[in-house]
Amino acid sequence: MKTFKFTESLKMSLRSITSNKIRSFLTALGVMIGVAAVITLVALGNGSQKAVETSLQSLGSNLLIVYSGQPKGPSLVRRNTTNIAPALSKDDLEFIKSLPESMVLHAAPESSASGQVKYGNTNTGATVVGTDTGYAAIRNFHPIYGSFFTQSDIDARKPVAVIGSQVYKDLFDSGFDPLGQKIRINGIGFKVIGIMEEKGSSSTDTQVFIPISTFQKYISGSSKYALINIQAANLETMRELQKFIEDELLHMHRIASMDAADFYIANQLDLLSTMEGVAGTFTLLLASIAAISLIVGGIGIMNIMLVAVTERTREIGIRMSLGAKSKDILSQFLTEAIILSVGGGLIGIFIGISAAYGANRFGGMASVISVQSILLAFGFAVITGLFFGGYPAYQASKLDPIEALRYE
Amino acid sequence: MIKIKNLSRYYQMGPTTVKAIDDIDLSIGGGEFVSIIGPSGSGKSTLMNIIGCLDSPTSGTYTLAGEETAALSKDMLAEIRNRHIGFVFQNFNLLPRESAVENVELPLIYAGVPVKERRQRALEILKRVDLEGREFHLPNELSGGQRQRVAIARALAVNPKILLADEPTGALDTKTGAQIMDLFRELQSEGVTLIMVTHDRDVAAQGKRIVEIRDGHILTDVPAEEWEK
Numbered sequence: 001m002k003t004f005k006f007t008e009s010l011k012m013s014l015r016s017i018t019s020n021k022i023r024s025f026l027t028a029l030g031v032m033i034g035v036a037a038v039i040t041l042v043a044l045g046n047g048s049q050k051a052v053e054t055s056l057q058s059l060g061s062n063l064l065i066v067y068s069g070q071p072k073g074p075s076l077v078r079r080n081t082t083n084i085a086p087a088l089s090k091d092d093l094e095f096i097k098s099l100p101e102s103m104v105l106h107a108a109p110e111s112s113a114s115g116q117v118k119y120g121n122t123n124t125g126a127t128v129v130g131t132d133t134g135y136a137a138i139r140n141f142h143p144i145y146g147s148f149f150t151q152s153d154i155d156a157r158k159p160v161a162v163i164g165s166q167v168y169k170d171l172f173d174s175g176f177d178p179l180g181q182k183i184r185i186n187g188i189g190f191k192v193i194g195i196m197e198e199k200g201s202s203s204t205d206t207q208v209f210i211p212i213s214t215f216q217k218y219i220s221g222s223s224k225y226a227l228i229n230i231q232a233a234n235l236e237t238m239r240e241l242q243k244f245i246e247d248e249l250l251h252m253h254r255i256a257s258m259d260a261a262d263f264y265i266a267n268q269l270d271l272l273s274t275m276e277g278v279a280g281t282f283t284l285l286l287a288s289i290a291a292i293s294l295i296v297g298g299i300g301i302m303n304i305m306l307v308a309v310t311e312r313t314r315e316i317g318i319r320m321s322l323g324a325k326s327k328d329i330l331s332q333f334l335t336e337a338i339i340l341s342v343g344g345g346l347i348g349i350f351i352g353i354s355a356a357y358g359a360n361r362f363g364g365m366a367s368v369i370s371v372q373s374i375l376l377a378f379g380f381a382v383i384t385g386l387f388f389g390g391y392p393a394y395q396a397s398k399l400d401p402i403e404a405l406r407y408e
Numbered sequence: 409m410i411k412i413k414n415l416s417r418y419y420q421m422g423p424t425t426v427k428a429i430d431d432i433d434l435s436i437g438g439g440e441f442v443s444i445i446g447p448s449g450s451g452k453s454t455l456m457n458i459i460g461c462l463d464s465p466t467s468g469t470y471t472l473a474g475e476e477t478a479a480l481s482k483d484m485l486a487e488i489r490n491r492h493i494g495f496v497f498q499n500f501n502l503l504p505r506e507s508a509v510e511n512v513e514l515p516l517i518y519a520g521v522p523v524k525e526r527r528q529r530a531l532e533i534l535k536r537v538d539l540e541g542r543e544f545h546l547p548n549e550l551s552g553g554q555r556q557r558v559a560i561a562r563a564l565a566v567n568p569k570i571l572l573a574d575e576p577t578g579a580l581d582t583k584t585g586a587q588i589m590d591l592f593r594e595l596q597s598e599g600v601t602l603i604m605v606t607h608d609r610d611v612a613a614q615g616k617r618i619v620e621i622r623d624g625h626i627l628t629d630v631p632a633e634e635w636e637k
């Protein structure tokens with residue numbers, strides 16, 4: 001007994017698919033969009049997660065930041081530090097700097113203000129940051145050309161500036177050596193002594209660094225700091241260190257508890273886990289939207305296949321009268337549904353990858369295409385075909401030959 | 409070859425039972441040419457469908473080539489339809505999107521005949537029914553007589569022992585109907601068992617044996633020479 005071959009189902013299915021191209025395309029479109037959506041959205045989700053991680057890593061490692069003001073929670077990675085009213089004193093800084101190297105590697109004060117930077121007739125907006133020599137090490141952010149200011153620059157309150165890479169691009173022609181050039185920050189003359197490396201983040205690359213003493217004298221007029229950056233000696237004891245500094249500063253400020261404090265300490269670990277949590281939720285959300293659209297695509301296939309079975313009842317009757325068995329009919333319709341979903345899935349993968357790439361290339365969005373999401377989406381498309389095509393195919397195979405032949 | 413005993417086929421239509429076939433006995437030997445005649449609604453098609461293993465009786469037995477069909481599975485019945493029975497219907501029942509030769513190939517597909525052999529056999533049979541040059545036409549590009557010949561070619565594709573024709577000339581004019589009848593006589597002379605249903609007495613008279621049915625019962629069953637039109 002010879003059995004009906006798969007290649008025959010394949011041929012029959014391709015015939016019926018190509019004989020109604022527009023309908024076949026529309027049927028597959030649901031799956032196409034579903035698969036493309038999964039791939040693109042997961043890529044964007046992963047991309048934003050990755051971007052958050054990179055931006056957190058670029059902050060430096062083992063970072064604790066003491067902020068002036070009321071606690072705001074750990075969710076703001078790059079707070080707009082220009083709005084912070086400086087409330088941390090030199091005593092606070094000296095105390096932190098006095099801690100042994102087994103606790104704190106570096107500490108650096110930081111105050112900032114938004115400013116206008118001018119070179120000749122060229123003008124650009126920048127964040128002016130006053131800090132000291134420890135900053136570069138703590139934030140792992142160094143000059144790529146020239147050098148950072150030194151302790152003697154700070155002691156002498158020298159008007160020297162290290163400019164961010166974007167500030168350099170805005171003010172100078174590319175290739176021009178700016179060292180020793182005079183720029184004006186809010187009308188005050190500064191000598192350029194270095195260019196910072198490029199971090200790829202606009203908020204980071206539009207900064208101009210000047211000695212904290214100079215900042216206090218010419219820009220803020222206050223002897224306090226907005227924040228103090230601390231590099232902890234090791235990651236494991238960061239939370240203990242945070243608690244210790246909190247307690248000591250409360251004592252120094254004569255404040256009873258953190259609820260009433262005029263400062264708070266953000267811990268990079270907290271930031272990291274919060275941001276990763278947020279980004280993870282985001283990815284999950286996008287993935288569920290995508291999964292829903294896949295299911296909708298599957299229902300589209302089922303709908304069309306049910307219509308096709310009804311429409312082709314007579315054909316099924318004729319085939320049965322000529323010797324088609326239930327499983328031949330089942331295989332014919334199931335193959336058709338699977339071809340539509342797999343075909344839709346393959347095109348969807350192509351569209352999804354292109355869209356993720358395009359969003360990155362032309363939309364400036366971070367996207368990381370994951371192989372898992374491609375496999376997942378494709379597997380889902382195949383299962384969609386089997387599952388949603390299975391029912392109509394089963395219905396077709398169970399038709400009574402006489403009833404089917406009599407169907408008008 | 410065909411043995412039918414106390415065979416009935418009832419349809420339940422709500423509270424009423426339609427006795428389409430009611431307690432029929434009928435035997436048909438290999439190579440016969442039997443005409444079944446009766447008015448519309450007398451149960452001819454129902455009987456044909458049972459003989460063709462498309463339908464099963466409500467009660468009674470149908471034995472085909474020594475095998476009682478009630479004992480056979482659906483798949484085995486499908487196989488019998490495929491290998492041993494050829495069907496010709498009044499309305500041709502061709503697949504409209506397939507060409508003549510593709511329609512003829514259908515039973516060969518289900519018989520598992522390889523592609524090349526299939527095409528070759530289908531073309532030969534189409535030649536046999538005088539459809540050379542029309543092989544790649546779609547059904548709607550063919551006349552009624554040509555379509556019925558495609559249907560006959562399809563029924564003959566697997567060399568069945570039995571050819572069942574339900575009102576094969578019903579949709580054709582007298583002249584093309586006569587051509588079909590010529591073809592049937594030729595087939596019978598080659599040893600095919602032919603059973604033909606009609607309500608036309610002239611067409612019925614072409615058979616070698618006449619079975620008249622009315623209201624699901626057999627009225628007369630005589631050789632053609634003894635039959636009074």
Ligand SMILES: Nc1ncnc2c1ncn2[C@@H]1O[C@H](COP(=O)(O)OP(=O)(O)O)[C@@H](O)[C@H]1O
Binds near residue numbers: 426
């Ligand atoms: N599927 C069915 N459901 C209900 N009644 C049916 C069905 N098929 C046939 N019948 C009835 O059975 C009787 C015989 O029908 P049929 O065999 O088609 O007659 P014929 O072919 O001689 O015109 C008719 O009364 C018809 O209405």
Ligand SMILES: [Mg+2]
Binds near residue numbers: 452453454574
């Ligand atoms: Mg009938």
